[in-house]
Amino acid sequence: MIFENLSDKLQNALGKLTGKGKLTEKDIDAAMREVKLALLEADVNYKVVKDFVKKIKERALGAEVMESLTPGQHVIKIVNEELTDLMGKSEEKIQFSSKPPTVIILCGLQGAGKTTHAGKLAHLLTKQNKKPLLVAGDIYRPAAIKQLQVVGGNVNVPVFTLGDQISPVEIAKKGVEEAKRLGRDVVLIDTAGRLHIDSDLMQELKDIESAVSPDEILLVVDAMTGQDAVNVAETFSSELGVTGIVLTKLDGDARGGAALSIRSVTQKPIKYIGVGEKMDELEPFHPDRMASRILGMGDVLSFIEKAQNAIDEKKAKELEEKFRSQSYNLHDFLDQLEQMKSLGPLEDLLAMVPGMDSKALKGINIGEKDINRIQAMIQSMTHEERDHPEIINNSRKKRIAKGAGVTTSQLNKLLKQFKDTKKLMKQMGGMQKKMKKKGNPFGGGFPFFK
Numbered sequence: 001m002i003f004e005n006l007s008d009k010l011q012n013a014l015g016k017l018t019g020k021g022k023l024t025e026k027d028i029d030a031a032m033r034e035v036k037l038a039l040l041e042a043d044v045n046y047k048v049v050k051d052f053v054k055k056i057k058e059r060a061l062g063a064e065v066m067e068s069l070t071p072g073q074h075v076i077k078i079v080n081e082e083l084t085d086l087m088g089k090s091e092e093k094i095q096f097s098s099k100p101p102t103v104i105i106l107c108g109l110q111g112a113g114k115t116t117h118a119g120k121l122a123h124l125l126t127k128q129n130k131k132p133l134l135v136a137g138d139i140y141r142p143a144a145i146k147q148l149q150v151v152g153g154n155v156n157v158p159v160f161t162l163g164d165q166i167s168p169v170e171i172a173k174k175g176v177e178e179a180k181r182l183g184r185d186v187v188l189i190d191t192a193g194r195l196h197i198d199s200d201l202m203q204e205l206k207d208i209e210s211a212v213s214p215d216e217i218l219l220v221v222d223a224m225t226g227q228d229a230v231n232v233a234e235t236f237s238s239e240l241g242v243t244g245i246v247l248t249k250l251d252g253d254a255r256g257g258a259a260l261s262i263r264s265v266t267q268k269p270i271k272y273i274g275v276g277e278k279m280d281e282l283e284p285f286h287p288d289r290m291a292s293r294i295l296g297m298g299d300v301l302s303f304i305e306k307a308q309n310a311i312d313e314k315k316a317k318e319l320e321e322k323f324r325s326q327s328y329n330l331h332d333f334l335d336q337l338e339q340m341k342s343l344g345p346l347e348d349l350l351a352m353v354p355g356m357d358s359k360a361l362k363g364i365n366i367g368e369k370d371i372n373r374i375q376a377m378i379q380s381m382t383h384e385e386r387d388h389p390e391i392i393n394n395s396r397k398k399r400i401a402k403g404a405g406v407t408t409s410q411l412n413k414l415l416k417q418f419k420d421t422k423k424l425m426k427q428m429g430g431m432q433k434k435m436k437k438k439g440n441p442f443g444g445g446f447p448f449f450k
Contacts, residue, residue, distance in 0.1 A: 014075065114138075
């Protein structure tokens, strides 16, 4: 899970305050020491930590908190607000040009993931009804152009290249001209990286910036490098007109130092975060939602957005009807698992639900191998067995297990999972009817099936 270590420590430190009827300055000091230590261990910039803790302490000692009936909850509210403020208050979107094409330069050090994230961003923009063109401006790294062509092919976005013998400045200019000719409304220029910041890299980027007058310059940095990522961002921002940050590999960063420091140090917003290796695992960055997730308050809006993007509406309505009529069967169970798979790791998904215990979620996952195994078991059943799993006796179990290449205990586990799911859906249906009577906005159907 994202920022797992930091999240656990902050929740533990602040959790000690919620059980107290009244807070003293000593209680707040003790909690702030733990918060400070948690942030420093997460590789958050020291000055950022110092200012952050000072602000929280000043607000926590105010009359609003000290005279409250629930002072501990007030402190958590303050921490949530200050965390949000630290990361940028609200989402900052791409500024699209009123006269297309919108020109976006992606820059950064080698290995940060520029080329892959150029493709991811192109894919995301395509879903927003934009028509991007990828421009191969890295002529130095072996196979960089080929990599961008492969990435572009994967997301069905055209790639403009003039090979590796023409200057990147000329390629960028010609790329913008090509976008105008083809009627593409966004140009994404993939530039060369270096293993470290050098004057040649900066000069080349400045020349490209002068040549194409970009609407956005997005700096791609690796979240797992912590304060190094912040230092890189600070240097690039001082040399170029950087308009935003793309923070990659956030799914592998359990600490969170870069995300919590980078806005405060550079004054540049985080616009996107890479949360996985797949081409659809790039998300707009919402500081308020991230703060809530760090403090264990969930992230319902992101949860709903993920579900709406991944779940087929027609199938969802059919499934809802089956839940209501109790005709839900193993065909539907398999279909549901495959749709869940497209939402990403179950552990990360459940972490977005408010009140979920992050420790209890560790290790919960349904991977591709599990889906394949379940699929093999269901396909080894007859149509009658799939429609009515209650008829599966011991002899049938042996036949099905043998056909699927699994043990009978694995088959028993599947049948129990199915039975439990069906039972849960029946309970949800009952809850839904009660909510409908009370005028609940989700009364007309499960919220993710709308």
